[in-house]
Amino acid sequence: MKIEGGYLIGRAKFLSGRKLNKLFSEYGLTEFNGEQGKILYYLWKKDDFSSTDLSLETGLAINTLTNMLNKMEQEDLIYRKQCDRDKRKKYIFLTEKGRSLETKSKIATDRMNEIFYKDFSLKDIETFENMLRKIISNLEEEDD
Known part of the structure; x- marks a missing residue:
């Protein structure tokens, strides 16, 4: 059996990103775009992320994120405010x-x-997502 998990995840990420941009x-x-949508996704859940926190949540390098x-900011989607303490x-x-834009984005997603x-059945989805969470946990654990 050929083990291709990393490749398959990468390929699914590429194809889903392309399709999401089309949607x-x-x-x-x-x-x-889809990459900026990641940032908006976190901000729709909770305003007031720092750049560092957003970088960690989205997996985007800080210079790419900036x-x-x-x-x-030029598109008037976000604004930045300096921290009073730091x-x-x-x-x-x-x-x-x-x-x-959250409602329209939700329709597309x-x-x-x-x-x-x-x-996929609901059970398939649950199993698949639990496996992905386990992979993510393994990778995060190894990264520490």
Whole structure:
């Protein structure tokens, strides 16, 4: 048996990212791309992440994240505010425009989940996601 987990995960990530960008375009979400959508996803759950926290959550390198945040700020999706206690630290917040895109984004990501999990049972999905969590845990543990 050929073991290809890493390759398969990478290939699924590539294809799902490409499809998600197409869905965003189809649903009229031109203000951001799939990678920026990762950032918005976390901000929709909780405003006021620092750049470091967002980098850890999204897996984006800090310099890549900074460039993306600059573009998102130009698109009026986010704004940054300096921390009162530590002037070196800035927190990222959603603008009204950024917050307003959540519903439209959810429609696109719900469609993505339909495509992603086509012909999966709920039990299959649960098993698959638990296995992915285990892989992530193994990789995080090894990274420490």
